[in-house]
Every structure is written in structure tokens, then in C-alpha cells.
Amino acid sequence: MASSQLDVGGGGLSRLRSALPFSGHDWGLLLVIPGVILFSSFMLYPIVYLFYISLTDATFAGSVIGGGAELIGLANYAQLLRDPQFWSSMSTTWLFVAVSLVVKVFVAVGIALLLNHARVVGKRYMRAAVIVPLGFPGIFTITVWRGMFSDARFGVFNTVLGRYNEFMSALSAPQVLLFDVPIGFLSGRWEAFFAYVTTEVWLAYPFMVIIIVSALQDVPESLHEAAMVDGAGWLQRFRTVTLPAIKGPVLFASILTAATSFQQFLIPWVFNRGGPARQNELIIVYGYREAISFNEFGLSAAILIVAIAFVGLFMLVAVRYGGLAEGVGEQ
Amino acid sequence: ISTGGSGGDGSDGSDGGDAGGTATLWTDLSDGEDEAMSAYIDEYESESGDTIDKNEPGGELDQQLETAIPSGEGPDSWIWAHDWIGRFAVREEPPFLYDASDDVDASLDVFTETAQEAVQFDGALHGLPFASETVALFYNEDMVDEPPETLDDMISTMDEFHNPENGEYGLSYPVTNPYFVSGFIQAYGGDIFDTESLENDLDSEACKRGMDALERVSDYVPADPGYESQIVAFADGAAPFAINGPWEIANLSEEIENLGVTTLPTIDGNNPRTYSGIQTFYFSAMLSDADQSTVDAATGLAEWYTTNEEIIQTNAEEQGYIPVLSSVVEDGNLSEDVRAFAQQVDHGVPIPTHPNMNAVWTPLTEALTRVFNGNQESGPALDQAASEIRENQ
Amino acid sequence: MSAIRSFAALVAAKLVAFATAPKRFVVTVQRAIYDLRTGKRTPWDVAKSVLMTLFGLAMVLVLLFPLFWIFAASLAEGTRLFTTSGIFPDPSTYNLGAYRWVIFESDFFFVDGDWGYPQLVLGGSGGLVSFRWAGTETGPGAVFNSLYIVSVTLAAGFGMIVPAAYAFSRRKFVGRKRILYGYVLFTQIGAGLSIATLVALYSLFSSYGLTNNLFVLGLFYAASAIPFNTWLLKTYMDNIPVSYEEAAMVDGASFFDTIREVILPLTKPGLAVVLIFVWLAGWNEFIIAQTLLRPENYPLSVELYNIATEGRFSTPWTRFAAFANLFALPVAIVYFAAQRSVEDGLSFGGMEG
Amino acid sequence: MARVTLDTLRKEFDRGTIVAVDDLDLEIDDGEFVTVVGPSGCGKTTTLRMVAGLEEPTSGTVSFDDEDITEVHAKERPVAMVFQNYALYPHKTVRQNMAFGLKMSTDMTTEERHERVREMAEMMGIEDLLDDKPDELSGGQKQRVALGRAIAREPEVFLFDEPLSNLDAKLRTEMRAEIQKLQKEFGVTAMYVTHDQEEAMTMGDRLAILNDGELQQVGAPTEVYQNPVNEFVAGFIGSPSMNFLDVDVETDGTTATIRNEDAGFELSLSPEYVRGNDLRNGRYTLGIRPENIVLDESPNGEGNLRSTVEVVEPIGSDNYVHLTVTEDFLARSPADVKPEAGDEVGVSFAEEDIHLFDPETGEDVFLTDEEIAAAVA
Amino acid sequence: MARVTLDTLRKEFDRGTIVAVDDLDLEIDDGEFVTVVGPSGCGKTTTLRMVAGLEEPTSGTVSFDDEDITEVHAKERPVAMVFQNYALYPHKTVRQNMAFGLKMSTDMTTEERHERVREMAEMMGIEDLLDDKPDELSGGQKQRVALGRAIAREPEVFLFDEPLSNLDAKLRTEMRAEIQKLQKEFGVTAMYVTHDQEEAMTMGDRLAILNDGELQQVGAPTEVYQNPVNEFVAGFIGSPSMNFLDVDVETDGTTATIRNEDAGFELSLSPEYVRGNDLRNGRYTLGIRPENIVLDESPNGEGNLRSTVEVVEPIGSDNYVHLTVTEDFLARSPADVKPEAGDEVGVSFAEEDIHLFDPETGEDVFLTDEEIAAAVA
Ligand SMILES: Nc1ncnc2c1ncn2[C@@H]1O[C@H](COP(=O)(O)OP(=O)(O)OP(=O)(O)O)[C@@H](O)[C@H]1O
Ligand SMILES: Nc1ncnc2c1ncn2[C@@H]1O[C@H](COP(=O)(O)OP(=O)(O)OP(=O)(O)O)[C@@H](O)[C@H]1O
Ligand SMILES: [Mg+2]
Numbered sequence A: 001m002a003s004s005q006l007d008v009g010g011g012g013l014s015r016l017r018s019a020l021p022f023s024g025h026d027w028g029l030l031l032v033i034p035g036v037i038l039f040s041s042f043m044l045y046p047i048v049y050l051f052y053i054s055l056t057d058a059t060f061a062g063s064v065i066g067g068g069a070e071l072i073g074l075a076n077y078a079q080l081l082r083d084p085q086f087w088s089s090m091s092t093t094w095l096f097v098a099v100s101l102v103v104k105v106f107v108a109v110g111i112a113l114l115l116n117h118a119r120v121v122g123k124r125y126m127r128a129a130v131i132v133p134l135g136f137p138g139i140f141t142i143t144v145w146r147g148m149f150s151d152a153r154f155g156v157f158n159t160v161l162g163r164y165n166e167f168m169s170a171l172s173a174p175q176v177l178l179f180d181v182p183i184g185f186l187s188g189r190w191e192a193f194f195a196y197v198t199t200e201v202w203l204a205y206p207f208m209v210i211i212i213v214s215a216l217q218d219v220p221e222s223l224h225e226a227a228m229v230d231g232a233g234w235l236q237r238f239r240t241v242t243l244p245a246i247k248g249p250v251l252f253a254s255i256l257t258a259a260t261s262f263q264q265f266l267i268p269w270v271f272n273r274g275g276p277a278r279q280n281e282l283i284i285v286y287g288y289r290e291a292i293s294f295n296e297f298g299l300s301a302a303i304l305i306v307a308i309a310f311v312g313l314f315m316l317v318a319v320r321y322g323g324l325a326e327g328v329g330e331q
Numbered sequence B: 001i002s003t004g005g006s007g008g009d010g011s012d013g014s015d016g017g018d019a020g021g022t023a024t025l026w027t028d029l030s031d032g033e034d035e036a037m038s039a040y041i042d043e044y045e046s047e048s049g050d051t052i053d054k055n056e057p058g059g060e061l062d063q064q065l066e067t068a069i070p071s072g073e074g075p076d077s078w079i080w081a082h083d084w085i086g087r088f089a090v091r092e093e094p095p096f097l098y099d100a101s102d103d104v105d106a107s108l109d110v111f112t113e114t115a116q117e118a119v120q121f122d123g124a125l126h127g128l129p130f131a132s133e134t135v136a137l138f139y140n141e142d143m144v145d146e147p148p149e150t151l152d153d154m155i156s157t158m159d160e161f162h163n164p165e166n167g168e169y170g171l172s173y174p175v176t177n178p179y180f181v182s183g184f185i186q187a188y189g190g191d192i193f194d195t196e197s198l199e200n201d202l203d204s205e206a207c208k209r210g211m212d213a214l215e216r217v218s219d220y221v222p223a224d225p226g227y228e229s230q231i232v233a234f235a236d237g238a239a240p241f242a243i244n245g246p247w248e249i250a251n252l253s254e255e256i257e258n259l260g261v262t263t264l265p266t267i268d269g270n271n272p273r274t275y276s277g278i279q280t281f282y283f284s285a286m287l288s289d290a291d292q293s294t295v296d297a298a299t300g301l302a303e304w305y306t307t308n309e310e311i312i313q314t315n316a317e318e319q320g321y322i323p324v325l326s327s328v329v330e331d332g333n334l335s336e337d338v339r340a341f342a343q344q345v346d347h348g349v350p351i352p353t354h355p356n357m358n359a360v361w362t363p364l365t366e367a368l369t370r371v372f373n374g375n376q377e378s379g380p381a382l383d384q385a386a387s388e389i390r391e392n393q
Numbered sequence C: 001m002s003a004i005r006s007f008a009a010l011v012a013a014k015l016v017a018f019a020t021a022p023k024r025f026v027v028t029v030q031r032a033i034y035d036l037r038t039g040k041r042t043p044w045d046v047a048k049s050v051l052m053t054l055f056g057l058a059m060v061l062v063l064l065f066p067l068f069w070i071f072a073a074s075l076a077e078g079t080r081l082f083t084t085s086g087i088f089p090d091p092s093t094y095n096l097g098a099y100r101w102v103i104f105e106s107d108f109f110f111v112d113g114d115w116g117y118p119q120l121v122l123g124g125s126g127g128l129v130s131f132r133w134a135g136t137e138t139g140p141g142a143v144f145n146s147l148y149i150v151s152v153t154l155a156a157g158f159g160m161i162v163p164a165a166y167a168f169s170r171r172k173f174v175g176r177k178r179i180l181y182g183y184v185l186f187t188q189i190g191a192g193l194s195i196a197t198l199v200a201l202y203s204l205f206s207s208y209g210l211t212n213n214l215f216v217l218g219l220f221y222a223a224s225a226i227p228f229n230t231w232l233l234k235t236y237m238d239n240i241p242v243s244y245e246e247a248a249m250v251d252g253a254s255f256f257d258t259i260r261e262v263i264l265p266l267t268k269p270g271l272a273v274v275l276i277f278v279w280l281a282g283w284n285e286f287i288i289a290q291t292l293l294r295p296e297n298y299p300l301s302v303e304l305y306n307i308a309t310e311g312r313f314s315t316p317w318t319r320f321a322a323f324a325n326l327f328a329l330p331v332a333i334v335y336f337a338a339q340r341s342v343e344d345g346l347s348f349g350g351m352e353g
Numbered sequence D, E: 001m002a003r004v005t006l007d008t009l010r011k012e013f014d015r016g017t018i019v020a021v022d023d024l025d026l027e028i029d030d031g032e033f034v035t036v037v038g039p040s041g042c043g044k045t046t047t048l049r050m051v052a053g054l055e056e057p058t059s060g061t062v063s064f065d066d067e068d069i070t071e072v073h074a075k076e077r078p079v080a081m082v083f084q085n086y087a088l089y090p091h092k093t094v095r096q097n098m099a100f101g102l103k104m105s106t107d108m109t110t111e112e113r114h115e116r117v118r119e120m121a122e123m124m125g126i127e128d129l130l131d132d133k134p135d136e137l138s139g140g141q142k143q144r145v146a147l148g149r150a151i152a153r154e155p156e157v158f159l160f161d162e163p164l165s166n167l168d169a170k171l172r173t174e175m176r177a178e179i180q181k182l183q184k185e186f187g188v189t190a191m192y193v194t195h196d197q198e199e200a201m202t203m204g205d206r207l208a209i210l211n212d213g214e215l216q217q218v219g220a221p222t223e224v225y226q227n228p229v230n231e232f233v234a235g236f237i238g239s240p241s242m243n244f245l246d247v248d249v250e251t252d253g254t255t256a257t258i259r260n261e262d263a264g265f266e267l268s269l270s271p272e273y274v275r276g277n278d279l280r281n282g283r284y285t286l287g288i289r290p291e292n293i294v295l296d297e298s299p300n301g302e303g304n305l306r307s308t309v310e311v312v313e314p315i316g317s318d319n320y321v322h323l324t325v326t327e328d329f330l331a332r333s334p335a336d337v338k339p340e341a342g343d344e345v346g347v348s349f350a351e352e353d354i355h356l357f358d359p360e361t362g363e364d365v366f367l368t369d370e371e372i373a374a375a376v377a
């Protein structure tokens, strides 16, 4: 229904266009050009420049600015491909993106469903509250999460788990239900990965919730009713009515947040510098560390260019096959 | 509202006119230190007629310098521990540091020997030192009657208290930070970085024995080796000991009623050789192209400050700075806390300034982390770190 | 002016709604009880509602736990984040000292908390009427820098996003598809990769002598916000039927009348969303700001980061938290005021299959 | 297949401030086709939704075959409904849309379902569209899919909520016949809501007229048309609608004279119409249908009154002649009676065609109380 | 106030693959009310939009009073339009909606505008809604606001795009009369698009019938009804629509016999109908309107054919009798002729009521070429 509306808009476009007071065919371009120029000069140019750096033997930031670097062709890229840390970093990054995405989607859909449920009193307020993390700068919230994930027994999560253990023991629950506190959230590879994912999910869910909530509000009640009259139970209604309606928006939000996750820097950096032992070094951390700790600026630029290329490629694929650019292709 | 615009006038303060020069100084000090520094600068300005433009760029100072100096917008001088000297001194295109040998009037002999060495690289003078710092042993006098002399003493005390289930620990110590643990690793005479061979010595037998000693105390710290998680155990009175630097004196003395500081206990009779950092006024490469008046202002301030006994003495009392001005050190008129730190500095070694030292920190941190997490035995961990460091150089 | 007035009215309405929420809640409860008594609703029915609500509340509490925790930390004594004795610091030590510090000692409002007030100066150097800060020796603080940056970002962003979105949605021109595609590809590059391009950016800025310039930084943020927001707004405009514009035309409205009277009012929810996102683009960023600016021009985000890294190895947590809470306040206000619009504006009806 | 009984069914909204359905009693026989009409907002949809189980009655009961199902959940009721706005699942193809109900409520195999769907689609003339998504269909096609989806399930009770409102006249006529045929074929009980009274008349075995949530009259279409119990029904049923005229009645118990001075109208009633009714002296509303008005075009044409022609609308087979008697006074005359605007014509009614309504209660005074009571049962 | 002339107006979409309007010639006199009808998608809206200036013609011209305005921008044309979907500004109140056009195209003061809006609102019966926003209105109310907005401007040309499609029957009748009254009062030229042929017939001074972008016939409603030039017009105009029957004609030039073996139908034409037309032997399509069919209910009732009654629909004044002659063969009989389903009845047509269409061109063979040409001018 909605996309038929879009068609109307599209069809109307040509009609409107021919009726506008300007005969110049490409008049609209004038409105777009300033943005393109601003964007290119501030965003595109640095990327090109970064690419240039990646072709040099720059060792530290200053050697680029000061002109002390020489062109060495694709040597950095060649070195990069030989570096096992690059591959481990890439695969960890994709794993991080995939896992956090799946969790994010489930969490956000759950929250959105609950906070859109007819039986929940005061859901508008809850929705407003739940969105609050959006307002805090990442550096702050991530540092806070770093504190909560402390390995120490008095770290927040370890304390909570300790209390849980006490409670369960009081119920004389079997040993398997207890946790082995303190858990080294930042010192174990997968524990740290879990901590990253949890934090990433927390950072990204508000955006998703907003989008899903508005999608849910667009689902006509009569579809649920039609399904009810057709004899469908709650689960079937969820599958046939709710899910398809939110599929598009969820996909949209997923693609966007996945691209952001791919570029996650602060979480690993603040938590444990991609540790333990560089095992969780996400790609940007890897690039940053090459530049900062090892003074391999050219190599670092190459890493980041590869990362940008990956994000670009990812967006391209997503846009093509995810229908994200609906309305771009038509007309 | 117009608060924008072109802002400050950068580093080229030489607009002629009055006699004094103008120099910019970047600092990254805590509030108390900063206040004191500002006051001294005012004093210097009125005495000399120079203008010092002190800024606090915040964030990571070295990152700021990395971009600012090459683009010609860096400061004329900055204050930091001496360990960046080597890293910056080898930079050529563009250069980062300025050789002030010809501009400094005072003889370097007024400083302690370690301090003199610290501010020079390849014969060039890149800064002037004014304080040193290292880690020593804090103890809670309510829990510890007698400061421990030996590691065994200390461990037996820690055994008394250590009980994590009840939220009690033996020690607060960021045990994966090479700077903090350098004393233990180097206790048996091994060197993390050998300034002669310009190689690391981590896989030496001596270092490995030091590492074993470190592992003995590591069992008594909270499971999170992060700085903030560690210090809180001591600060809350949940641990009798902490190994930390003079910068914590102010905070801790507020939290712990009877705070004691002493040198690190001996290990098999050896004094732990901790790394020390020497606070330095750096002379930046900005000075190479600057007017002489600016150079004079920058070096003048450094000279005045670092050689002023009164300042150094006051700093020792108020900020816990360990003096490196020989006259003050020898005077012996220092508080007990500071004396403990000064003593520890004596036992220790300055952080090597050689640029190769840069490659040491990360692999060593990782090795320490692996050992602390129980993922690797200490011996192989050090071997691995040593070979990684060699590879990276 | 009327925009400000209507915004104020909106905020006021929100506050009233907020203030009366408890009352409405009580009414809801009373009705439920009444319905139960009169048998209009079964106990099970009421119980289901209560359970769901409690469940929702519990979830909100869990999700916002980190913020409670840090809020409690901002009230505590001392500077430490942790305590060994439990999750929250001892409530008996709670105080507002950290907030006092932020307001009266930090650079949040005025440098070193030295408060001043604006004063009009007639016949000053900057034209007939200029304006300066009186009563302060140090000058306005970070919040003014932040607001200045955000205003530039918003003005430039809106100035470029709105017309471009309109053109993309309603006009046909060469390169339209290509530019739009490029925008979509770049929606997510930039945000995270500012770290990557930091050095390149710095050299770009410094080679044109544009470092330490709040205005240029504002423009930069606007540039980074352009692709995503242009695209977002275009999608929104696509869903506004063209017939409104046609009706206006038949009514004799000129092109600009049509934009002013029809397009802009109808795009309001979309604009609200873009407002939030563009605002956040400039408000939260600190890495580039810190690299490009000198301390006297630091915005709040950089000040916040500097507090975090102030101690040599640790962070003064109570101040950090208090600063962050005040920092997030303007965003929270804007968001609450625009919540309904935001939820409407993100309605990607057009995206369903 | 089921007898539907609504017993004092009531629905209030907004805590009783809106009474959408007001103590409705209605019984629909097994296999009967009842159409429900009434102006917009009179409670038609609400009633239907209560029967479907989508709305919980405030009081009263819904029974199928004497079994009280008021508390039974919608998905358990043997009901199929065509929604006013189609409510097609937008992401499913037409085939999947039509098969969904079957999948949910029967044990058919996939093949059986598809076979059934194909049959239905053929019947509806949409077999070419089976693989399209609802978006790609025109309004009329959507409505046919919605119908097909409901019918495919062969439920015991059909509920239609204005299922033809979006079709053009020709298609509408076709679909009406199709729906009736199917309903009779399957013998399903049907409730059919419409605001188009012509549709209601042609389709229903019986007609239920609602106004303001209250049932006005139930009966066979011709019965309702010829003997509306009150002014509302009289005015609502029939197109163009009945003309009303305020009149004064003077009666002596055996004869009566009806008069409207302004319009110059006068009519005497013969004793058989007066006797037995409680016609009194006083003011009444007279109703007369347009097709029962005879016009005399001749210059001094006679009649119960004379009036000026305002507009003449030819509608092909007949002409609508607008007269100035009251505002909106309309006569329907054969195509050959075609006065010019401005002509003065004689207008006459036969006494058996007129209705007299009590201006207070609105009830037809020629009907007995029993007849009126019977009209809603 | 303006004579509207469309001269070989043509509109193609999608690079000529869709011809929405195909060389249309039409002249609308000053003050005339022309209704445009045709099936969905025939180009009605497109034509109207070209007159309004919202769509640029591919070729051809639009003139007002002989002045070519094809290139004039929409906002300069003295035109008001009621859109099919109302197009009320959702963010403005009813008052602001109605005043907007006045504000844009006149120099009235705010007070004058509000006065005018109030007047219009009163006329439309929506004065209570002036401060509401469009979403608070029901469909019918919205349509009235849209009408009011257009009328308030007192333009020279009115364009209506199905302005009444969302109103219920009663309101629709009222609004029709209102629109006509206003149009006559202001003397405005009007083009009125509708797909409801009854509406088209009752409202238009003339009727223009479009199909597939081509003008089929223009003429007075009765003229079009009685003398449709081709099968399309015959089938489209009139409700219920004309019945069609394939027949074989045998003619000797003076008389002719029309026959359909399957239906058992036979009719002889008298010489006056045969002479002068180029009726040949062969196959034709016969058309007869439902109301021109006479039924004989008596057991062996005579007629041109005998047929079985399928369904009888009472519509109050008359009955629709569905016969099995062809699918959808409908006769309209007076209320007193009411056969039962299954009865066999005699069916007869008068020869003056039948139409014969050429099966290839669709044209009525009884009309001369000149008459056919005149029909579209
Ligand atoms: N959910 C609701 N909340 C409040 N009032 C309602 C609700 N649903 C219906 N109503 C009111 O109940 C009355 C009857 O509504 P209903 O939908 O049954 O009318 P309807 O006869 O179907 O009208 P229409 O012909 O316009 O569809 C109306 O006055 C309507 O405003
Ligand atoms: N912008 C467009 N692009 C392509 N085709 C179009 C466009 N506008 C209209 N058409 C086509 O032109 C033809 C005429 O459309 P138009 O809207 O004039 O029909 P209409 O007679 O108003 O129909 P309806 O009664 O359904 O409103 C249709 O086939 C339609 O699909
Ligand atoms: Mg309804």
C-alpha cells in the first residue's frame, strides 16, 4: 500500500516537473550541488588523501604533513595481506558485526513489541526513556560499560552474579546454575567479545527501537483482525502480520548499524585495546594501533582504506539486495 | 553570540614591541599541579618580561603533538616525562625537537646524574628536568604495623588479609602495566631494555626470575588489573598495600587515615629496580624557526623553573614531586613520603629514551596480561614478548 | 521567532503532559479498580495488564541500569568509580558537589566557572551594535562553543539537506541517480572512520589555515551529516503526495509560497528527525574537534573527554558523570519535545515490500 | 449453517459516553441473508465486529445455534469476514492471501488448498492475478480478492462490511449477483453491511435498518419499502428518497382533511383510511414517494396542489422533476412527461400512497402498535 | 465566464507508449456544464489536469476565450479544481484551507477572506467544522471542504474530478443540486469528471464520453441516451446497462429479419427502419435497454422470445428481472409484474427501441455517417 503511494509520488514527479515555472531541465541539480561540494571537500577529499598516504612509507602522522614520506606503490597493501593479524582482525570484526547484529535485532524487536503492546500502561514514557542512551556521547557510555565489566569481584556484573549465586545457593540450586565468579570479562577472549557485543547492542538498540516502533505503528489493526478471523493464533499472527511489516525497517536499520559496528573503535579501545593479546582487535583498532603504537602510518592508512572499501562494498551489496535504495533506482 | 572566529594567535608570538619574547607551553597536569604551575608562570612573566602562553590541549598530548608540530602549529615547549625524548629526537622530516645546548646558560651539573642523562639524546639537549617519579609501596598503617622489608614479609601480611570472597585483598597493583611492574622484572639485574645493546633482555634468566616474583604478588590483587579497579581496593581500606606513584598521595591521604609510603620490599635481598620518569620541559622544533626572543622565553622559563630551589622544594612538599635538583636532594629536607619515593628512584633506572623502547611496551603488556590471565606460563610469555619486540624493531 | 515560540509551547505542553502523568496513571488505576468491581473487566484481564506493565518497567530499568549507576556515581563522594562494598556508593554520602563543580568551577558555562552576562555595546568596533560578555574575566565557556558549532552545523546542514532532499524527491536532473547512490553508500562512512581520516583531515585543514576555526568545524560536521540525512528526508518527502503541491498551484500559489505553505509544514516530522541527527553529529564528536581546535575553543564534547583523561591513570568519575549528565540534557530536551515527530518521521512506510 | 442470535447486544465506547450499539435484538435464520443499513456511524461495523468476536460486547450475548459464544475468541468462531478496507496481507500474493484462512482453520493439504483457491479465483474472475501482490491490484480487484478469501473458507457465517463500495456500477452489479449465488449455494448465513440502500434492498432476504445504534425495522425489502414504521426508515429507504411535507389534519373520526396552506395542498382521506387509526386533529408529517406523484402538464392541470418546476433531470428511462413545494421536493415521471423549468404543473397523490408520521415519535400513524412492535422482531 | 476550447489535445506518457488522451477536440461554451464520463483509466483526469495546467500536453492546445494558454503556468490560470482525493492541506484548518486560494490569488483582506469562507462554509453545511483539521473530518465532510475551497475562489472555470464519489447516496443528491445551483448562479464554465454515468446524465448540460483516450460522443444527456453512436456508448450510458445480443440479419433491402437461434429470438423490422441504412445480411449486435423490454407473465405469454426468470430483485418502485437469454440479461418491469424465479415468460421489444451495432466498428447502423461525425463535435 505504501509503495503504491510512492508510485503516485513518482508518477506525479514528472507531472509536477513539467508544470514548474522553470524550463531548465536540470534545475534540481542546483539544489543538490552545494551539499555535494561540501560533502566532497570535507569527506571525500580526506579519503582520497588517506589513499595517497597508503601508497607512501609514512611512519608517523607528521611525516605525511611534513612531507617526509615517499611513494612506495602498493607495498603496504602487500605487507598487509601477509600480516596474519590483519586476517584475524578482519574475521573478528565480521564476527563481531554478525553476532551483535543478530542480538541487536532480537533485543530491539522485543523491546519495540513490548513497548507497543496495548496492555502496557505508560508505554510512551517508557519509549522515551529507553531511547536516552542516544543522547550520551559514546566515549562516556563506553567508559561506563568498561567499568561495569570489571573483572574484579566488585565489578558490577560480578557483584550481580555473586548475589545471584547467593540467592540460588539459598534455594540450594544445583551447581550448574551458578556462575564461577569473578568472571574475567575483559581478560578472556570470548568473555571480552561478549562484553563488546553487549555494549554494542546497548549503543545501537535505541535507533532500532525508534525505527521498529514507527513501523509497528504503521501496521493496520485490521490485518491482525483479519488474521484472527482467519483463525490465526498469536504466533501465527506475529509471523504473518507483524514480522513482514517490520521486515523492511529492520533490514534498513540492520544495514546501517552493521556498517557502524564494522567501524567500532571506542569499545575495544576503551575496554582492553582489542585484547586480550590483540585477539579482539577490530579492524579500526588494528589500523589505529599500527599508526600510533608502531609508527607504521602508511600501513595504517592501507588498513583503513581496506576498511572503507569493505564498508562501501557492504553498503553497495546491502543497497542492491536489501532494497535499501528503493526510490533511488526508479524514475 | 560570537565566540568563534580565529581564536588564539598560535605560536609566532613575536610581534616585536616590548622587549620580552612570547612562547607557548603545552601541559597536561592535574588541577593542583596546574594551579601551581600557572602561579609560577605569572611570577616568571613579571620577572622576565616574557609572555608564556600556557595551554592544556587535553586528550593524549603526544597525539596532539604528532599532528601539530609537522603542520607548524605546535607549542614551543611542553611538559612531559622524559621518555618521549628518543622517540621524538630521531624524527627528521620534519624534526620534532630543538637542541638547546647553545641557549641554556646554566650547567646541567646542577641536576642529578640520571636526570642529566634523561634530557639528552645523541649529545643534544632537548629539555630540562624538574622532578622524577616512580612507584613505591603504600601501606595502610591501621592494617600493617611495620612496613615490610622483604617480599616474604609483605606476602605474609597479605596472606592475613587476602580473602576475595569477602571483598578483601592483599594488594592493589596494576600488574599488567610494564611501568608499574618494571621493578619486579628488573629486580634480579635483568633489563627490560638494555641501553647498551639497544635490545630487550626480557628472555634473560634474570628477568624471568623477576617475573616469578611478580607472579607471587599478583595472586593478591583484585582480578581486574585495570588501574581504577586496583586502586579502589586499597582506597576503600580493603587491602593493606598498594603499589603506586606519588600522584596518588593527595587522593589516598584523604581516603586512608594513616597512610604510609615506603620503598618496595627487597626480593631475595635485591632492591626492585623500578623505572622512573623524569618530568621535563621539552624544547620543541618550533623553536628552530622562531625568533630568538621566543627561544629565550621558552628556555628561560625552563631554566628558571628547574633550577629554582624554592620551587623545587615547594613542589616536593605540595605535589609530592621528587626533586632532581642536586642541591635540594642533598639538602634532605624532604617529607617522609617524598623521601621514600626518592629512595625508590635511587634504586631504579630512568625509562630508556631510545626510540626502540617504543616497541617494548605493547608486547610486554600483552605478555603480562597473558600471564595474569593464566593463559601462559611466565617464561614462554617473556620469550614470546622478546621475540615480538625484536621483530618489530 | 515564531519557530522559537512554537518550540517553547511544545516543550511546555510536554512538561504539562509529564507533570500530569502521575495523575493520569492514578485515574487509570482507579478505572481498572472500578471496572473490576462492576465486573466490566475480569481480574485475569487486569492482571495481564499489570504484569505486562511491570515487565515493561523491569525491562526499562535493566536497559537504563548503566545510566542509573553512573548517575549514582555522580552524586557520590570522592572520585572513584568503584566501591568494593557493593554496586552503588553509600547513599549517605550523596551530594551535589560534582554538579556544583561543573557549573561553578569547570569550563562548562564559563571558563573556570566565572559567570558573566551578555551586554550590548553600542558603537563598538564590530559595527553599530556589538555584544560582549560582562562580569567575567575569563570569557564564555565550552557550552557556547558547542552551541556555536551546532548552530553552524544545523544552519548549514538544513540549508543543504532540505533543498537537496526536495530536489531528489521531486525533480529529475542529470546525475540524480548517481549522486543519490553515492550518498547511500556514504551514509555510514564518515561517522566511524573519522579516526581513519583524522590525519588527512588535519593536513587539509591546516594547509588552508582553517584549524582552530569553530565555523569551519561546524561546516565539517554538516558535511558528514549530509548523505544520511538528505537521503532520510528524501524518503520522507517521497511519501507526501504531490497533489498538495498541485492544489497549491491551482490555488495560485507561487513556487516559494508552495514551499513555505505546503512542503515545509508537511515535512515537519522528517525535519524533526533530521534535526536530532544533525544535532548529534555536531554535539557528540570530540576526536576531530580536539585535533583541530585549540583549548580556548574546545566544545563540551572535548572538555568531557579531557575530564576523562585528566588524571594520569584514572578518571575523576563524579565530575565526569556530572558533566556528562549536563552535557546530555539539551539533547534530551530536544528529543522529548520532538518524540512524536521523531517516531512519525522515521516511519519508513515506503520500505515495506 | 448456523442461526445467529443477537440478544440485547450493547456496545459502549469511551466509558459509556458513546453508545455505538444500543440493546440490539436480531435473529438471523440459518442460511438467511440479512443486509444491515443505516447512515454512517450508526453502529453497523460495530455490530458486525461483535459477531466476529473482534469487539467485546458491553452487555448482551451473541449465540450461534443457541450456543452462547460471546466469550469465544475470534479465531475459534466459524466466521469469515470481508473488511471494509479489504485488510489483505500486503506481503503475500493473492494466492497466499486466499489460502491463509484455509491453512489456519482446516486440515487441507497444500494441493487441496490451492485447488480451492483456484476455483474461487476463477469464480471471481481474478485467476490471472493469483501471483500478484495486493499492491499491484486495482481497488476493485482487491475487493474481489478479499471476498474470495472469505468465501474460500466456507464458514458457517459470512460477515460482509461494505464489500462492494469501491467497485464501479457495472462490476458492482455483477458481484452482487455472484455473492448471492454463492451464499445460496453454500447455504451460509450472511450479514451484509452497506450504506447503499439500493444494494441492501436488492440483496437481502431481510433488511435491518439501524439508526444511532438502535434497530429501527427488520423486514423483507418490499415490506420495508412499502410499510416503513417511521419517518427515519421512510426517508432512508428508497432512492430518490420520500418527500416530506408538514401538514395539518382535521378529522371527525370518519373522514379527514389533510392540508398545508403554504403549499396550497389539500387532500381528503376516505373513511377506510381514517377508521381504526388514532388520527387526531393536529400537525403531522406527510410522506409520499417520488414515483407515486402524478404530474399534470396541461396549463391548468389539476391535482392536490399546483407547483412550479425547478429543474428537470432526465435519467434516461424517466425524468426527475424538482418542484418548489418544499426544498428538495422531487417527482419521478415517465420519460414522456417532461415539463420545462418554470412551468406550473398540477401535482396529485393517491391516498393509498401517502404516509402520515407522528411528528413526535416519528411513527406511522396508519400502523397499529402491534405492527410497529413486530417490525423489529 | 470563459469558453474553453481543446484542440487536438494529446498526452502521451512513458515516451509515447501510453496514450492517455488521444487528439481530443472539445469546446465548452461560456457558462456551460459539461460532464466527462468513461471507464477507469480512460484519460478523464489527465484531460482535466491539462486544462488546469498541471500536465503539459504532448501536442494540441488549450484555449480560454480563443486565447491559447497552453504554455501558461497553472498558477496563472483562472481555474479552480476539486481533486479526486481532495488534496486538503493536512496541516491547515478547514478555514485556512478554504482561505488559502483566496490569499494567493486575490487582494482580499483577511477579514474579507474570512467572511467569504464563512459564507461558503454555511452554504456547504460545514460552518461548525471551520476550526477542525482535515483528519478530523469524515470523507463526506472533506469532500465538501474541497468543494468549498474551489468555489470560494469564484474562478472562471471549474474543474471537478469525481467530487462526490465518497458521499452516501442522500448527501450526493443534495450536493449535486448545490453544485449545479452555484455553477448557474456564478455563470462559471464547468468540466465535471465522474465515472458514475447517472451523475453525468443528471448534471451535465452536455455529456462527453471518453474511452481509451478517445472522445466517443458529446451531446445532451437524453440525446446520448437515446441515440448512442456506438456500442461502447450504448453500453456505458444507462443503468442498469443496455442488454446486448448477437443476431443474424437477413435483409432484402426493404424489410429485414433479425434472428438469434440459440435464444429463439426473432424480430422483423418494418421498411422505414431498413431503408436508408446500410444494413446488410450478416452478424450484428442488437442492443435493447432493460426498461424497453416488456414481459408477459401469462403461462404462454407471447413475445419475440421466451425465456426463464433467474432472479427477481425488487428495488421498490420497479423490479429487475434477470433472464437467461444471455448472461446478465436484465429487464426492468413495473412493481406489479413480479414473476417467480424459474417462471418462463414472454419477452418482447418494440422495433423503435432496438439498436443494431456493426460488430467491427461498433457503430450504430441506423445512424448516418454525418450523424456519427456530428456526435463528437
Ligand atoms: N474504537 C472506538 N472508540 C470510540 N468510538 C468508536 C470506536 N469505534 C466506533 N466508535 C463510534 O461508534 C459509532 C459506530 O461506529 P461504526 O463504525 O459501527 O459505524 P458504521 O455504522 O460502521 O459507520 P460507517 O458507515 O461510517 O462505516 C460511531 O459513532 C463511532 O464514532
Ligand atoms: N504520470 C503517468 N505516467 C504514466 N501513465 C500515466 C500517468 N498518469 C496517467 N497515466 C495513464 O494514463 C491513462 C489515463 O489516466 P487518467 O488518470 O487520466 O484516468 P482516469 O480516466 O482519470 O481514470 P479514473 O477513473 O481511474 O480516475 C491511464 O492508463 C494511466 O495509467
Ligand atoms: Mg463501518
Ligand SMILES: [Mg+2]
Pocket (backbone or CB within 6 Å): E044, E045, E046, E084, E161
Ligand atoms: Mg481519475
